[in-house]
Amino acid sequence: MIDxxxxxxxxxxFIKKGLTLEIISEGDSSLYKIDENSANENGEAFIQILExxxxxxxxxxxxxxxxxxxxxxxxxxxxxxxxxxxIPNIYVGTxxxxxxxxxxxxxxxKISIEVLATKFNNEPDISYRQNYRNMLESITEKCTDLLMQINSPVLQNFETDFNEDNETIYQRFCFVSSLINSKxxxxxVQKIISSPKTHWINEMEQSDTRKIKRFSSSEIRQLTSSSNRIKLQENHYLNSKGINSIPSKIFSTKKVESIDNAENRFVKHVLEVYLVFCEKCTDNFKVNTREKKEAxxxxxxxxxxxxxxxxxxxxxPTTLKLNSPVLQRKSGYREVLKTWLMFDLAAKLVWKGGDDVYSAGKKDIATLYEYWLFFALHDLFKEKFKLNQIEQDDIAYKHLISETKDGxxxxxxxxxxxxxxxxxxxxxxxxxIKYSYNRSFKGGKIFNEDxxxxxxxxxxxxxxxxSFWPQEFSESDAEKNELIVHIHFDAKYKVTQFIINTKIDSKEIDEEELEERKGFYKNADLLKMHAYKDAIRRTGGAYILYPGTEAKELRGFHEIIPGLGAFAINPSNEVVGLKNLSEFIDKVINHLLDRTSQRENIASKGYDIHKDPKDDLNxxxxxxxxxxxxxxLIPDDVFVLVGFYKDVEHYNWIGSKNLYNIRVDSHHGAIPLTIKELTxxxxxxxxxxxxxxxxxWEIKGxxxxxxxxxKMNSEGYATENSYLIYQIERSSSKxxxxxxxxxxxxxxxESRRQSAKPFVVTLTDLMKVSEKKSNI
Structure with missing residues (x-):
């Protein structure tokens, strides 16, 4: 840790003799100084402040x-x-x-100071170097993984032009350096050096003839033809065969373990290619710039x-044996081969959307965090839901990678x-299921017309x-029929810790209002989630994603959605954060599979209420x-039966018995029974x-x-027919x-002969034709 x-x-x-610039920390701010070697090693300025x-x-x-x-x-x-x-705010970098x-x-x-990131943990140097690099390496790996999935040969022919691609060289360099700088x-490489692939080769050496125990045909021929010979004794076995001398030394072969093989040549070739690429980048970067130092x-x-x-x-190497079992399986070699394949594509990769991230010298860590989250969520949702259709601004793509003239x-x-x-x-x-990045939900006049x-x-x-909706509906039809649910997430790098105080007293509210008048908004991020949930139609929840440690959920009713909250997803502990989010999404899916949920009932009621526009003037x-x-009492849900009585005798029977009867057969005066008549x-x-x-009259009973x-005859109503009977009493509502x-x-x-036919209306429709009795 730096002190x-x-x-x-x-x-x-160097500007003016005796001139100095003093930088002093305020409040809880800290200021750091690192030695020149450490600054050069990390490509940073030696004076460092905090975002x-x-x-x-x-x-x-x-x-x-x-x-x-x-x-x-x-x-x-x-x-x-x-x-x-x-005041650097969220600026990070040189x-x-x-x-x-x-x-x-x-x-x-120009002089340089370094602005260190602080959001990921309590050690600024680790937060700055390790987490920034982790995110960059993660994006690089995900992008190159996407590239590896593209099998079209035409996409493998692009080569980096160091003369024409100056605007994208640093971006390419970042992709490549994130591979080479990785642990x-x-x-x-160290694993290969300490435990390399070896093979045995035959090596020629000049040896004392007397020490050779086993002769090959080549060595036997040398016994008769080589010079510098030693005379043999007369009683020697070879002398008796006509060979009276032998050479003192001959050339023999021996088995030697060698590291000069195809696999190790490949590793050396990889390092040399990396070196050439970085040297070319160095030549193209301006003097005394951060990118030059990094290169x-x-x-x-x-x-x-x-x-x-x-x-x-x-x-x-003369050939590259990329199908070698050693390169593909042996530890060390396998990782080098992986980086080589990624490098070949990373050097061709251009990310026009990453200008803020890869601006030389600047490390826009907030934008990088947003992009990093996109790829993290992309992997999570794609694996969970098998997402396979891609579109951008309503244009279909086969991949998240497209071929351009630049690469x-x-x-x-x-x-x-x-x-x-x-x-x-x-x-x-x-x-x-649809996972959208930067989707706009339009408002105002356009919303009212759509x-x-x-x-x-x-x-x-x-x-x-x-977004989730039933498969049998198109997305637009699901929107119109209130069958779609949106869950929103916002990346908030600037949030240090997301804490919701649900037990706030009036004094704290007064203090918060005072701070808001001064321009300090403690709950601004939470309020934005409220805006998403309450303003965007058919929203089931809105959640903050931030590099902290605490997760928090607030539910609207008793169910998982609608709701608000935050999930801590930290690059230094990515697995845990994404695991919590993944479990939350699983709960949302289980909730959506429940056709009897409160949210589903509310959505259905909402559709019935809003399907017909109401005239504000009426x-x-x-x-x-x-x-x-x-x-x-909800007037639109209360049904009124408009019924006919034949004469005074029928009216008196209704009043005395508190009953009203409707024919249920197929003859004149009968009505078809629906839920409206029955309720x-x-x-x-x-x-x-x-x-x-x-x-x-009110229907009772x-x-x-x-x-x-x-039964009708026993009640004093002479008939041969069956009747539907309502138990009623005169309404007493004031x-x-x-x-x-x-x-x-x-x-x-219906008029004339059909005027006696009962029919049903809502209480709302009935009240529209009401008049004061004095006016009749």
């Missing part, structure tokens, strides 16, 4: 000023302009500061590896809608949206009871010659009954006093 300090003095003698903190600065000479090309980071004091503050004198304002000298690659560091690292004695013994482009870009969709099949339901997706208010664009102001039989709550009676009626002709209804104006009323 913090309160201030640091930067000597600027999201504030620092004061002061020149030793009053004529000098400080400014920065990044707006809003440097602000000078109004009283003493050689003083001021440096920050170029510009020093100039008021006497020579055009003569600018996996370094450990693989030089990588060149030195590769040179150190290639200068090891191991590679001195290995010759250049192979990753089509993902901030602000551009990209989506993957597929079908999830369970035992009881088939769902279409019953599809949209926002009640202004246009909103969450970072990521996961407002019903007539008084009605708030409750009916102890339940909240009606009121009956409005009328007879021959009526245009208005004030005879409103356990429900509708069927009386046979015998709201209906002195009210008559012009039932002939109701749309279901």
């Amino acid at each position: 913090p300090s309160d201030n640091s003095v930067i000597k600027l003698d 999201g903190r504030s620092y004061e600065y002061e020149f030793s000479k009053k004529k000098y000023r400080l400014k920065c090309s990044v707006e809003g980071i440097v602000s000078k004091s109004k009283k003493h302009e050689h003083r001021g503050r440096i 920050l170029q500061l510009e020093v100039f004198s008021v006497d020579f304002p055009d003569k600018i000298t 996996e690659f370094e450990e693989a 030089v560091i990588l060149v030195k690292k590769l040179e150190v590896q290639l200068n090891q004695p191991f590679f001195k013994e290995i010759s250049r 192979l482009n990753v089509i993902i870009k901030a602000g551009v809608h990209t989506a993957l969709s597929g079908t999830y099949i369970s035992e009881n339901r088939k769902l279409k 019953k599809g997706h949209g926002s009640w208010t202004t246009t909103l664009r969450p970072d990521y949206t996961l 407002i019903l102001k007539e008084p009605m009871p708030e409750y009916l039989n102890g339940a909240k 009606a709550k009121y009956i409005l009676l009328h007879t021959i010659g009526d245009s208005f009626s004030n005879e409103l 356990e429900g509708v009954k069927v009386y046979s002709s015998a 709201e209906f006093e002195n009210i008559s209804w012009n039932f002939k104006e109701l749309k279901n009323y």
Whole structure:
């Protein structure tokens, strides 16, 4: 860990003798200094400050000023302009500061300080180097994995042009350096050196003839032809055969273990190709820039590896045996082969959407975190739901990689809608699922004209949206029929810790309101999730994704959605964060498979309520009871049976028995039975010659009954027919006093011979034809 300090003095003698710039930390800010070797090794400036903190600065000479090309980071004091503050906000990376004198304002000298990331853990150097690099390596690996899935040979012919591709060289360099700088690659090379693949070869050497125990045909021939011979004794066996001398030394072969084989030549070739690429990048980067420093560091690292004695013994390859079992299976070799395949494609990769991430010197870690989350969620949802259809701005793509004149482009870009969709099949339901990045939900006038997706208010664009709807519907039809559910996620790198205080007292509310008046919003991120949930139609939940440690969910009812909350997904602990999110998505899926859920019932009711637009000018102001039989009265859901009585005798029978009868056979006066007739709550009676009626009765009892002709006769109603019987009593609601209804104006009323036929209307429709009795 690097040690913090309160201030640091930067000597600027090269600008003006005796000139210094002092940087002082404010409040809980910290300032760090690293030695030159460490700075060069990591390609960083030796003075380092923290993102999201504030620092004061002061020149030793009053004529000098400080400014920065990044707006809003440097602000000078109004009283003493050689003083001021440096506030990096969420800027991360090498920050170029510009020093100039008021006497020579055009003569600018640039100095660098490093802004370290702090959101991932408590050690800024680890957070900055390790987590940033992890995210970059992860994106590189995911992008190159996507490339590996493309089998079209035409995509393998592009070569980096170092003369024409200056704008993308640093981006390509970042992809490649993330491979070479990885611990996996370094450990693989060391593993190869310590335990290499070897083979046995025959090696010629000059040996003492007397020490050779076994002679080959070649060595036997040398016994008769070689020089420097030794005379044999007369009684020697060979002398008796006519050989009176032998050479003192001959050449013999022996088995020697060698590392100069195809696999090790491949490893050396890989390092040499990496070195050539990095050297070309170095030549194209400007002097004294961060990218130049990074490239030089990588060149030195590769040179150190290639200068090891191991590679001195290995010759250049004539062929590359990429199908070698050793390269594909042996530890060390396997990893080098993997990086080689990734390198070949990474060097061709262009990401036009990653300009903010790969701007030389700047490390836009917030944007990088957003992109990193896209790929992390992409992998999670694709594996979970088998997403296989890709589109961007309504244009279909086969892959997330497209071929351009500059190379192979990753089509993902901030602000551009990209989506993957597929079908999830369970035992009881088939769902279409769509994972969207930067999907806009339009609001305003467009929303009012379109019953599809949209926002009640202004246009909103969450970072990521996961949408679910039944497979048998198109997406637009599912929107119109309230059958789709959206779950939104927003990347919030700037959130340090997401804590929801549900037990807040009035004093804390007052303090928070005071801070909000000053411009400090404690709950701004949570409020934005509320905006997504409440403004975007058919939203089931909105959640923050941030690099913290605490996860929190808030449920709207008793079910998993609708809800709000946050999930901590940290690059240093990616597995745990994604595991928690994955379990949450599983719960959402189980919830969506439940056709009896509260959310499903609310959505169904919502569709019935909103399917027909209501005229704002046609407002019903007539008084009605708030409750009916102890339940909240909803006029649109309350049905009124408009019934006919034949004469005074029939009316008196109804009044005396508190019963109303309707024919249930197929003859004149009978009605077909539907749920509306069976669940009606009121009956409005009328007879021959009526245009208005004030005879409103409430339906009581356990429900509708069927009386046979015998039962009807026993009740004093002479008939040979069966009847549907309602138990009723005159309405006592004060709201209906002195009210008559012009039932002939109701749309279901039929005149002449059909006027006696009962029909059903809603209480809302009935109240639209109501009039005060005094006006009749």
